[in-house]
Amino acid sequence: MPVPTIRLVAREAGVSQATVSRAFSQPELLTPATVEKVLGTAQRLGYVPNQVARALSTGRAGNIALILPDVANPFFSALMRGAQAQAYKRGYATFLGDSDETAHLEDVLLAKLAAQVDGFVLASPRLDEPLIRKHAARKPVVVINRDLEGIGRVLVDTGPGFTAAVVLLAGLGHRAIAYVGAPRTSWSSQQRARAVTAAGAAHGLSVVQIDAGRPSHEAGRDCVAGLLEAGVTAALAVDDVVAQGIMAGLAERGLSVPGDFSVVGCDDIIAATTYPPLTSVNAHCALAGANAVDLLLNGLANPTPPVEGHVIKGELVIRGSTGPAPAPAPAPRGRKAPAEPDPSSRK
Amino acid sequence: MPVPTIRLVAREAGVSQATVSRAFSQPELLTPATVEKVLGTAQRLGYVPNQVARALSTGRAGNIALILPDVANPFFSALMRGAQAQAYKRGYATFLGDSDETAHLEDVLLAKLAAQVDGFVLASPRLDEPLIRKHAARKPVVVINRDLEGIGRVLVDTGPGFTAAVVLLAGLGHRAIAYVGAPRTSWSSQQRARAVTAAGAAHGLSVVQIDAGRPSHEAGRDCVAGLLEAGVTAALAVDDVVAQGIMAGLAERGLSVPGDFSVVGCDDIIAATTYPPLTSVNAHCALAGANAVDLLLNGLANPTPPVEGHVIKGELVIRGSTGPAPAPAPAPRGRKAPAEPDPSSRK
DNA sequence: CTGAAAGCGCTTACAG
DNA sequence: CTGAAAGCGCTTACAG
Numbered sequence: 065m066p067v068p069t070i071r072l073v074a075r076e077a078g079v080s081q082a083t084v085s086r087a088f089s090q091p092e093l094l095t096p097a098t099v100e101k102v103l104g105t106a107q108r109l110g111y112v113p114n115q116v117a118r119a120l121s122t123g124r125a126g127n128i129a130l131i132l133p134d135v136a137n138p139f140f141s142a143l144m145r146g147a148q149a150q151a152y153k154r155g156y157a158t159f160l161g162d163s164d165e166t167a168h169l170e171d172v173l174l175a176k177l178a179a180q181v182d183g184f185v186l187a188s189p190r191l192d193e194p195l196i197r198k199h200a201a202r203k204p205v206v207v208i209n210r211d212l213e214g215i216g217r218v219l220v221d222t223g224p225g226f227t228a229a230v231v232l233l234a235g236l237g238h239r240a241i242a243y244v245g246a247p248r249t250s251w252s253s254q255q256r257a258r259a260v261t262a263a264g265a266a267h268g269l270s271v272v273q274i275d276a277g278r279p280s281h282e283a284g285r286d287c288v289a290g291l292l293e294a295g296v297t298a299a300l301a302v303d304d305v306v307a308q309g310i311m312a313g314l315a316e317r318g319l320s321v322p323g324d325f326s327v328v329g330c331d332d333i334i335a336a337t338t339y340p341p342l343t344s345v346n347a348h349c350a351l352a353g354a355n356a357v358d359l360l361l362n363g364l365a366n367p368t369p370p371v372e373g374h375v376i377k378g379e380l381v382i383r384g385s386t387g388p389a390p391a392p393a394p395a396p397r398g399r400k401a402p403a404e405p406d407p408s409s410r411k
Numbered sequence: 412m413p414v415p416t417i418r419l420v421a422r423e424a425g426v427s428q429a430t431v432s433r434a435f436s437q438p439e440l441l442t443p444a445t446v447e448k449v450l451g452t453a454q455r456l457g458y459v460p461n462q463v464a465r466a467l468s469t470g471r472a473g474n475i476a477l478i479l480p481d482v483a484n485p486f487f488s489a490l491m492r493g494a495q496a497q498a499y500k501r502g503y504a505t506f507l508g509d510s511d512e513t514a515h516l517e518d519v520l521l522a523k524l525a526a527q528v529d530g531f532v533l534a535s536p537r538l539d540e541p542l543i544r545k546h547a548a549r550k551p552v553v554v555i556n557r558d559l560e561g562i563g564r565v566l567v568d569t570g571p572g573f574t575a576a577v578v579l580l581a582g583l584g585h586r587a588i589a590y591v592g593a594p595r596t597s598w599s600s601q602q603r604a605r606a607v608t609a610a611g612a613a614h615g616l617s618v619v620q621i622d623a624g625r626p627s628h629e630a631g632r633d634c635v636a637g638l639l640e641a642g643v644t645a646a647l648a649v650d651d652v653v654a655q656g657i658m659a660g661l662a663e664r665g666l667s668v669p670g671d672f673s674v675v676g677c678d679d680i681i682a683a684t685t686y687p688p689l690t691s692v693n694a695h696c697a698l699a700g701a702n703a704v705d706l707l708l709n710g711l712a713n714p715t716p717p718v719e720g721h722v723i724k725g726e727l728v729i730r731g732s733t734g735p736a737p738a739p740a741p742a743p744r745g746r747k748a749p750a751e752p753d754p755s756s757r758k
Numbered sequence: 759c760t761g762a763a764a765g766c767g768c769t770t771a772c773a774g
Numbered sequence: 775c776t777g778a779a780a781g782c783g784c785t786t787a788c789a790g
Contacts, residue, residue: 067526067549069783080761085785095759114526116472117783119463120766127506127527135495136680141488148482148509157524159474160507162495177504179462180474281684308684315686333483337628337655339662339686416767427777432769442775464767467782526783761790766783774777 068111077105088113115157119180128360129159129177130353131170132187137279138333139303139349143187143208146350150357156182165278167191174199182364185356186210190249206360208352209252214371216363218356222252222330222378223259225345226300229328229380230263232343233298237389238326240270240296244287244306246279253302256330260300272296276306284309288317297325297389304329308338311385322387332381340384347378415458424452435460466527475707476506476524477700478517479534484626485680486650486696490534490555493697497704503529512625514538521546529711532703533557537596553707555699557598561718563710565703569599569677569725570606572692573647576675576727577610579690580645584736585673587617587643591634591653593626600649603677607647619643623653631656635664644672644736651676655685658732669734679728687731695723 074081079102086093087102094102105111119125130147132140148158159181161173167190174184183204189196193212199205206216233241243260246253257273264271272294276283284306291299291310301307307329311321319325321340328343329335335344355374421428426449433440434449441449452458466472477494479487495505506528508520514537521531530551536543540559546552553563580588590607593600604620611618619641623630631653638646638657648654654676658668666672668687675690676682682691702721 071783081784082761082763082786083759086760089785093759098759112522112526114467114783115523116463116466116526117766118785120461120467120768121783121785123766125463135482135488135492136485138483138485138488141482141485144507145482145509148507149511152508152520157527158507160491160495160505161499162492164496173499175459179459180504305684312684312686312688334681337652337659339659341659418767428768429770429777429779430775433776436769440775445775461767464782465769467784468767468769470782759790761788763788764786766785769782770780772777772779774775 067114068109069114070111073102073106073109073111076109077102085113125180125182126155127157127159127181128183128185128357129161129173129181130185130187131161131163131173131189133163133165133170133190135160135162137303137305139331139347140187142331142333142349143353146353147185147357148353149350150354151361154357154361156357156361163190165190167195171195171199178203183360185353185360187353187356188250188252204360204363206356206363208356209250211251211373216359216371216373218352218359218374218376220252220347220349220352220376220378221255222345222347223255225330225378225380226256226259226328227263229300229343229345229386230260230267230269232380232382232386233300233326233328233389234267234269236326236387238269238296238298239389240272240294241298241300242272242274242291242294242296244274244276244284244291244299244301244310246302246306247275247277250302256300256302270296276302279303279306281305281309281312284311285313285316288313291325292317298327298386299325300328300330302330304331304333304335304338304342304344307342307344307385308334311338311340311342321385324390326386326389328386330378335381335383338385343383343386344381345378346381348376352376414461415456416461417458420449420453420456420458423456424449432460472527472529473502474504474506474528475530475532475704476508476520476528477532477534478508478510478520478536480510480512480517480537482507482509484650484652486678486694487534489678489680489696490700493700494532494704495700496697497701498708501704501708503704503708510537512537514542518542518546525550530707532700532707534700534703535597535599551707551710553703553710555703558720563706563718563720565699565706565721565723567599567694567699567723567725568602569692569694570602572677572725572727573603573606573675574610576647576690576692576733577607577614577616579727579729579733580647580673580675580736581614581616583673583734585616585643585645586736587619587641588645588647589619589621589638589641589643591621591623591631591638591646591648591657593649593653594622594624597649603647603649617643623649626650626653628652628656628659631658632660632663635660638672639664645674645733646672647675647677649677651678651680651682651685651689651691654689654691654732655681658685658687658689668732671737673733673736675733677725682728682730685732690730690733691728692725693728694725699723
């Protein structure tokens with residue numbers, strides 16, 4: 065059963081192809097009666113305008129593409145959900161390109177999809193700046209969490225949230241903390257590292273930085289040895305996945321959170337579901353995705369779009385993974401220590 | 412700067428459009444010298460064949476669409492990752508449609524994308540059978556986790572895994588267990604419920620069924636009251652997200668896993684990252700996605716594709732959320748009980 | 759308000 | 775092995 069085309073509808077409705085076309089794209093040019101007649105027979109025939117033909121004719125594809133490093137990461141799947149929903153609302157379909165954290169694949173995906181989309185949303189691109197600019201020169205591009213002058217961008221400012229987290233930890237008596245980050249290429253991680261360093265200095269905390277590599281649960285777990293060696297009592301992680309990994313690594317060693325160690329994450333997607341629930345900086349992932357799509361689509365509608373930078377504030381959400389600093393075990397001080405030996409050694 | 416078209420390349424290379432076209436799509440029909448000449452000038456001009464025009468002309472889009480109920484669910488994001496990667500490998504781009512667990516949106520997405528894709532992968536469709544068949548009659552469709560005669564499908568058979576889980580629990584001394592499922596529309600949930608019921612009967616366990624509604628962390632947490640009321644000592648959940656929710660609900664009430672209660676999940680994406688790590692049935696999500704794409708694409712290549720059903724076995728992975736049944740508290744039995752009172756009440 | 763016709767950038771029988 | 779030409783299904787000035 066062949067798909068009905070505009071010709072068939074025109075013939076059946078007794079009008080020209082142009083009229084059928086207008087009934088769908090510019091009904092205000094037609095008599096209500098004509099519109100109704102055309103739409104009616106279209107409905108009856110199951111006709112839907114062919115997007116491909118429309119795209120070739122108008123030069124507008126009605127599609128956008130979202131390129132991201134890893135859909136399996138909750139931050140990006142939440143972001144993708146927000147982006148896709150918003151694009152759908154505005155009549156656009158969404159391509160997904162997963163670059164597997166690779167700059168090269170990102171480049172290839174951009175090139176391959178260019179002809180089929182009206183614009184791109186690049187979430188946390190791993191591409192270097194010149195290449196991003198090259199693609200942006202050919203097709204409208206909005207980047208998320210990358211601050212490039214002259215390119216539309218949505219930035220989730222998690223700095224204040226991380227600062228608040230450091231203040232929280234300082235207030236709880238922690239003196240030595242760590243920031244566990246992703247590789248240098250990540251704008252977000254750099255931003256968070258800076259906030260932690262600055263806030264730590266301001267509150268007299270010593271701060272060590274650890275690079276976990278590709279942000280994953282394993283990466284978090286694997287850096288626990290380093291954390292303990294460094295003698296810190298709290299860690300702020302680049303995201304919740306890494307934070308959860310750190311908690312798992314601590315649990316493996318019999319350390320409890322927050323009793324023995326405090327952990328802070330970021331994104332706040334899985335944070336409420338971990339055990340214990342993570343204190344985390346909310347990154348408003350879905351909103352970031354939706355805003356990026358809006359920025360892109362508004363730019364398309366506008367002949368000379370002003371380049372906008374949209375900033376979303378990420379605030380701290382305090383849950384159960386942060387608590388008072390543990391009393392230092394190796395060198396107990398205070399007068400009660402000698403008078404009250406460890407109960408476990410009593411027997 | 413206008414995008415170069417086939418005409419420009421033809422003129423510059425001193426050949427016809429047909430020759431340029433062939434140089435890209437069927438070079439074996441041309442002299443190597445001609446191919447080289449054409450490709451050279453194309454390269455120099457920055458020419459890339461316009462996919463949209465090609466699609467209109469050939470009727471082949473070079474795209475597929477993946478429709479799923481919720482990208483934010485780890486099962487589907489993992490599946491999407493596998494599908495997208497495989498499609499890319501075979502030269503296809505992937506549209507994502509998130510139906511938000513809604514049959515209607517699924518229907519709309521199918522219709523809107525139909526003209527732009529060569530086929531669909533429907534993961535756990537919420538659509539009723541007649542509508543799925545309607546769409547399958549127009550465009551090649553492969554469904555995942557839905558058993559529809561005559562339609563290509565990939566089924567993850569988690570039945571044996573759930574059976575193994577029930578056997579495990581029975582061996583650990585549990586006598587009353589629960590299956591916490593999703594709504595009736597889910598083929599997977601029905602399959603799992605059947606396996607649990609059958610295995611429970613075979614091993615003399617009493618089995619209660621609880622419907623958690625839309626599978627989510629909250630849904631899992633919310634059904635804990637019902638679980639405890641029902642007097643069961645273990646729960647098997649439709650997926651890991653719900654299982655994790657159940658663990659959270661138990662923790663809220665001061666119950667420990669697996670000490671006081673055992674929990675089993677399914678999918679095995681987040682299972683290794685929860686605390687305690689979940690005993691779970693591996694659903695091979697990424698593989699399912701990749702296989703579905705292969706099935707679809709192989710079908711496209713084949714003039715009269717044989718309808719295949721591809722079955723993936725899901726096996727049980729035992730971790731820390733399952734343990735011996737707790738001794739029944741209200742009616743302690745055994746001779747030692749009176750002789751040895753609870754130590755905590757001693758003081 | 760509506761229609762006839764050209765054109766979007768390709769592909770592909772059909773000739774030669 | 776290569777070219778001229780029709781056609782894919784729309785949209786949109788241009789007339790009327």
